[in-house]
Amino acid sequence: MAKTKRGRALWNTPSRGRGTCPVCSTKRIKLLYTANKSDGTALKVCKRCQNADPARVDAPVI
Helix, strand or coil: CCHHHCCHHHHHCHHHHEECCCCCCCCCEECCEEEECCCCCEEEECHHHCCCCHHHHHCCCC
């Protein structure tokens, strides 16, 4: 794969796939991974939080 094509799909997403992670509240980070809450709703999370335990995903961020 040519280097000019890497990450090209992110150009079509809002803010180039960046935002604030709902689990760790890190700002301006890429939200590329999906984590499911206990009620079944899906959240987009950062790479560090993709394997977070379900209790941490369900907890509200303060």
